[in-house]
Amino acid sequence: MDKLNILVVEDNELARTVMANNLAGQAVDFAKDKATAERKLKAGRYDICFIDLMLGNEDDYFGLKLIPLAVSKGIYSVVMSSCDTEETIGRAYALGCKEFYVKGNEGDNIAAIIARYLQGDGGKKIQSVFSTGFITNDPATRALVAEALKYASTSLPLLILGPSGTGKTTLAELLHVHSGRKGAFVAMNCAAYTEELLEAELFGYKKGAFTGAQENRKGKLAQADGGTLFLDEIGAMSQTMQLKLLKAIEERSFYPMGADKLEYSDFRIISATLEDVQKLLAENKLRFDFFQRVHGMTIALKPLAQRKCDIFPLVEAFTKKAKRLAFELGAKDYLLAHDWPGNTRELKRFVELVAAGTQGIVMLETVKKHITHSAPVQTQAPMRDITQAQYDCALKYGLSAAVDRFSAGVINRNLSENNGKKAAALKQLKISKCLLYATLAKCKTEGK
Amino acid sequence: MTDTEKIYHRLKSNAVSLKSAVDMLQKCPPEKKDKLIGLMREATQDIMRLLAELEAGPKT
Numbered sequence: 001m002d003k004l005n006i007l008v009v010e011d012n013e014l015a016r017t018v019m020a021n022n023l024a025g026q027a028v029d030f031a032k033d034k035a036t037a038e039r040k041l042k043a044g045r046y047d048i049c050f051i052d053l054m055l056g057n058e059d060d061y062f063g064l065k066l067i068p069l070a071v072s073k074g075i076y077s078v079v080m081s082s083c084d085t086e087e088t089i090g091r092a093y094a095l096g097c098k099e100f101y102v103k104g105n106e107g108d109n110i111a112a113i114i115a116r117y118l119q120g121d122g123g124k125k126i127q128s129v130f131s132t133g134f135i136t137n138d139p140a141t142r143a144l145v146a147e148a149l150k151y152a153s154t155s156l157p158l159l160i161l162g163p164s165g166t167g168k169t170t171l172a173e174l175l176h177v178h179s180g181r182k183g184a185f186v187a188m189n190c191a192a193y194t195e196e197l198l199e200a201e202l203f204g205y206k207k208g209a210f211t212g213a214q215e216n217r218k219g220k221l222a223q224a225d226g227g228t229l230f231l232d233e234i235g236a237m238s239q240t241m242q243l244k245l246l247k248a249i250e251e252r253s254f255y256p257m258g259a260d261k262l263e264y265s266d267f268r269i270i271s272a273t274l275e276d277v278q279k280l281l282a283e284n285k286l287r288f289d290f291f292q293r294v295h296g297m298t299i300a301l302k303p304l305a306q307r308k309c310d311i312f313p314l315v316e317a318f319t320k321k322a323k324r325l326a327f328e329l330g331a332k333d334y335l336l337a338h339d340w341p342g343n344t345r346e347l348k349r350f351v352e353l354v355a356a357g358t359q360g361i362v363m364l365e366t367v368k369k370h371i372t373h374s375a376p377v378q379t380q381a382p383m384r385d386i387t388q389a390q391y392d393c394a395l396k397y398g399l400s401a402a403v404d405r406f407s408a409g410v411i412n413r414n415l416s417e418n419n420g421k422k423a424a425a426l427k428q429l430k431i432s433k434c435l436l437y438a439t440l441a442k443c444k445t446e447g448k
Numbered sequence: 449m450t451d452t453e454k455i456y457h458r459l460k461s462n463a464v465s466l467k468s469a470v471d472m473l474q475k476c477p478p479e480k481k482d483k484l485i486g487l488m489r490e491a492t493q494d495i496m497r498l499l500a501e502l503e504a505g506p507k508t
Contacts, residue, residue: 012461014487018468054457060449082460104464107471266475 003027004114007046007075009037009066011055015103019050022106025180026114034062041066044073048117051097053081053088064091071096076117080106111153114180118149133174134167135317138307145171148299152178157249157294160272162301165343168232168272171301175270176228183227183267186220191236198241200257203248209258221254224267231271234294235280242290249293269294279392304340304347311335314344318351325355330364338371404442411439455498462491462498 004026008019011032020028029046031037034055041049049070053063063079070077077097081088084102092100099116101109130136134145151158152175160168169187176185193201200210204219220229231237237245248254253264271294273280280286304310312332319325327335340346353370354362394402411425418424426436449457469488476484 012465012491014465014469014491015461017484017487018465018472021472052461054454054461082464083457102464103461104467106468 004047004117005029005045007031007037007040007049009049009055009063010052012052015052018106019110022110023180024182037066038069041069041073041075044075046070046073046075048076048078048113050078050080053079053083053092061088061091064088064095067092067095067097078113080109108154112150114153115150118178129174131313132317133177134171135310135313136307137309137313138302141302141307141310144299144301145174148175148297149178151175151297153180155268157268157296158270159277159295159298160270160301161277161298162272162274163303163343164274165345166301166303167344168274168301169230170344171299172228172230172270172272176230176268179228179268181227181268183225184223185228185230186224186267187230187232188220189232191233195238195241198237199244202241202245203254203256204263205257206259209256213258216256219254219256221248221265221267222256222263225265227267229267229269231269231294233273233275234271235273235275235277235285239284239287242287246287246290246293271295276392304343308336311340311347314347315351318348319355323355325351325358325362327362327367328364331362331367334364334367334371404439407435408439408443411436412443452502455501459495459498462495466491466495 006023006026006028007030008016008023008028009031010016010019013032016030016032020030029040031040032055037051037055040046049066051063051066051070053061055062061083063081067077067079078099078101079092079097080101080103082103084100089100099113101113129145129149130142136142136145148158148171158172158175160171162168172187173185188201190198196210200213200217200219202219202221204217204222205213207213207215234242244254248265249269252266253262255262277286277291277295277298281288281291312335315325315335342349350370354366358366390402390406393405396402397405410429411431414425414429415422418428422436425431426433466488469484469491473481473484473488
């Protein structure tokens with residue numbers, strides 16, 4: 001993402017320093033007096049302008065006069081002042097300022113202001129996110145990513161859920177890019193290491209810490225100082241490792257292996273798993289206290305099979321800087337009918353294969369040749385297409401009871417959507433009166 | 449805005465800046481610490497001066 005151009009109009013040097021610290025990662029310019037502020041605003045090349053109302057000891061709200069100028073230049077104007085009388089706030093809003101804050105909680109407020117700006121700029125910036133950063137046309141996924149972006153610039157932990165290949169790492173990196181954090185994005189897959197190796201990778205080690213440690217090595221926690229640490233497949237971590245990491249997250253400090261001196265790292269943690277978190281907790285594979293430290297906001301990404309509108313935008317993105325592809329109609333239909341169990345990763349590999357071996361329009365035969373046969377195309381909802389919750393329910397209560405619960409859920413939802421009209425439910429769900437009334441009676445008995 | 453109101457405004461402004469600067473100071477790299485402490489000291493002196501003005505009596 002491009003940096004935002006931000007002007008801070010503030011006469012107090014300490015306050016300017018605080019703002020510079022909180023706006024790290026953006027292109028920030030300062031104006032410490034009236035004349036400079038006017039000159040810079042007239043140039044009009046800023047996205048956001050933070051305005052202090054009183055500039056200088058003898059000033060009488062000169063900042064208010066800057067608001068119309070900023071607004072006329074299309075700049076998102078935010079007042080940050082110690083003067084918060086009702087009259088002043090009213091005047092500032094009447095002049096076109098978008099937000100008014102009392103100084104003193106800049107860390108949280110600025111993150112929220114930037115997130116709102118990104119959402120409310122006519123959708124331009126958020127649109128560019130969905131066409132370059134995280135490609136999706138799916139309304140639910142867009143809403144989810146937009147919501148997650150609101151938290152990007154905070155230091156809150158984020159947990160991304162979703163099957164393999166749904167873009168968890170891409171989303172984590174996007175959140176890092178939008179975080180304004182100057183440090184690196186450091187990603188690691190916890191499932192790829194044994195416990196000992198994972199500890200060495202995460203915490204680093206000193207020369208001689210163990211056989212083979214021939215030199216000091218920085219761990220991922222230290223590498224992510226000032227940046228973001230993305231831990232994929234956290235469920236694969238042992239309880240002992242979770243406990244060690246928990247302390248490091250809590251205290252932002254840790255001992256590298258073989259070290260007797262504490263090291264500090266200001267990392268923001270984003271974690272991910274493809275497993276059912278509740279199940280991991282129930283099975284004690286995930287410590288609750290560790291989960292509490294990493295879960296913050298949870299973002300559940302849908303598999304590609306549930307957002308097929310993304311298939312062709314993704315194909316286009318994968319071929320953007322390479323050979324472009326055009327599919328015949330039958331081939332397109334086949335792509336849309338496929339379930340893509342490997343999600344975006346499978347689609348990307350497919351595109352690479354097709355691009356490498358095809359001249360001209362991509363025909364149906366070519367598509368069939370490159371699509372994995374372990375996932376046959378089905379025109380109807382496949383029997384295996386059940387949710388984890390449904391499957392767990394069947395294991396818990398028995399298949400028959402689980403089917404009853406499912407039926408009751410579908411019937412109740414349909415009735416609700418049809419304002420309680422039973423005739424509509426009978427017609428739409430193609431069920432007998434007997435089943436409908438039996439289900440409703442059972443629901444009543446069970447108090448559902 | 450009266451002079452007294454201006455004094456209160458500046459007092460609040462300096463005080464909140466100091467509070468934010470304290471939070472910042474804890475994570476501040478050593479090379480920037482001295483400058484930040486210097487600015488905080490200036491803000492403190494400004495607060496002292498403003499308080500003295502208040503003590504000296506209202507200017508209305």
